[in-house]
Amino acid sequence: MGLTALLWGIIEVGDRGWSSPAIVGALTLAALALIGFVPAEKRAESPMFNLDLLWIPSFAAAAVVALTGMFGFIGTAYCVSIRLGAVMHLSALRAGMPFVILQLIPLLLAPVLSRMLTRVEPRRLLMGGLPPMAAGQFWIAALPVTTTSLMAFLGPVLLLGIGFICVVSSLTSAAVNAVPIEMTGMAGGATSLVREFGQVLGPAVISTIAMSAACSAPAGKLSGADKGMFCGCASLLGALVTLLLVRRNTARTAVNAAARTAPV
Structure with a gap:
């Protein structure tokens, strides 16, 4: 409610x-x-939801990253769709092409990332995904509003897609690995809820900002750059939180190592 x-x-x-x-x-x-x-x-x-989970710094940090990361990603997608469709009046096919490319990247990288998740700790994947996402968002924000060439969007969309698949594939692992084993189910469910909330919050906030700007600015100034910068800052905030607070659960690591070395 x-x-x-x-x-x-x-x-x-x-x-x-x-x-x-x-x-x-x-x-x-x-x-x-x-x-x-x-x-x-x-x-x-x-x-x-066991509120004691919020006192685990790595879990709380992973929840913040889930919120800010998905907020920035979907917020950027919303900005691009409005920019190409409502502002530049491109056809639905042309306006949708950046999103086709964006969705192809996770499909191509999924087999590689599935192996990486078993070898690389989630914190490193988060740190490898959030900065490219932010770079792509700032790049899109810097493109002139009159840009309609799909090639101009190729570079930032590639960065955004690579960053997104790294972040979304490691978020739940980062949260779950931070809590005691008996709370893993609750931690995974809570992280999914926060992630989905961030995805719907992004367009909601961005549209509110856009509507407020539309009431006070001439049409020529509605470039969307400020909204894109806002999304990039959200991804940078997620990267900073990951760097400072997300840590590996040493007790969980010890248990997993013991399970792998135990005789069958």
């Missing part, structure tokens, strides 16, 4: 304004529901 009310309020605020009773009511409901969720989960014998 809290997340739904929050998203609805963010999506609708561009049309209704912050002072609208509906927006104030939705955001108030979101705050009350999310605050009430804390004591409800603490009292529950079998909580949906």
